[in-house]
Amino acid sequence: MRTEIVAEEIALHHAPPRAASCASTITRARDETRAASPHGFQIRPLEPERDAPALHRWFVEERAAFWNMRDKSVDEVAAFYRAIEDSGHAQAWLGLRHGTPAFLFESYDPAHDEAGEHYTVRAGDLGMHLFVGPTATPVPGYTRHVFRTLMAFLFERLNAERIVVEPDARNTRIHALNRAMGFVYDKDVPFREKTASLAFCTRADFYAAIQQDF
Template sequence: MPVELPASTAHRRGDGNLPYLDEEGFVLRMLRIPADIPVLHDWFTRDYATFWLMQDKTADEIQAIYQALMDSGHATAYLGLRDGRPAFMAECYDPFHDRIRQHYAPQPGDLGMHFFVGPAARPVAGYTRSVFRALMRFMFLHLGARRIVVEPDANNRKIHVLNRAMGFVYDRNVPFEEKIASLAFCTRAQFEHAVQAAPEEVHS
């Protein structure tokens, strides 16, 4: 019988086996501070990063934010690479220790997630969806998540399309200090069904 890990360690399951190589060619490793901060600062201050809410942050402020996240004991940031180049950043967190628990009752195996896709070296059709698929597989297969929880800004229409394409089921909108968030959940079975049921759409 599998041993259930304490909720506070869920986001770090499998970290000892990093870097993780995904079937679509992405490599994930833990964020390196301060080495990776210039990359994040460049990404987060670009015009398309509005919903990340860090466009006005300095590199030092971003470093402090991610150092606190990594030191928290209940969240981890990862950098995804493609062909050796930084491609995306993901935050995986334990909902039992996050403000999201004010709006739903976390279950064992729940894992929260935020992700940011950096600018591609060249335009590639379906690039963001391939990043999303790689991250979902990483969380289910490597981190051992049973269910992934997201709470994007209700006004972020693009991410809602992506979330639903990956199998997320939307529950309701909930108030956060800086946004109205849309609470959504996805199990491994829902993710696998979504990818298999609409391969033309998901891989486009």
């Protein structure tokens, strides 16, 4: 998986006042489709039954090995995301490009997740998993645009203070992308299904990192 950024996107650097908590903002955002990027992306809450067939087609590909869902049926994919929806502390989101599913990400409270067993969770921490769907026509810098879009969404729409990721330690491609977005790696820790690399990104680190592309 998981080049240049157009000038309009830097406007996301100026954060609106953040009075609401991450949880209340997620609840409000579930009922809205948000235009999140000048690159033609929109983000909406994932709908398990509606979106499971498209996700299943993504997950069965060999490139999806680190997502650990290659053996799931369409019904099992839907059930997995219904469980996330019902958890009360996590949410799945679908990114659309010109109306077509393009990427998936999950946001979650690390205090209620395995990640929180391996570090001291701070107020405002928000965990994230990203899966970028296949594209028929490769676009230079596409994955970086996706990543910037969802990071801005997490900070500006979900009011995160710090983003937490725990990719598989063997997933060298995502480590490079994480670092390019401002993530600072902390340590490798034993998760139940993998050895994970814990990394953190503050709002300041993210915007400092993407400004280097200008």
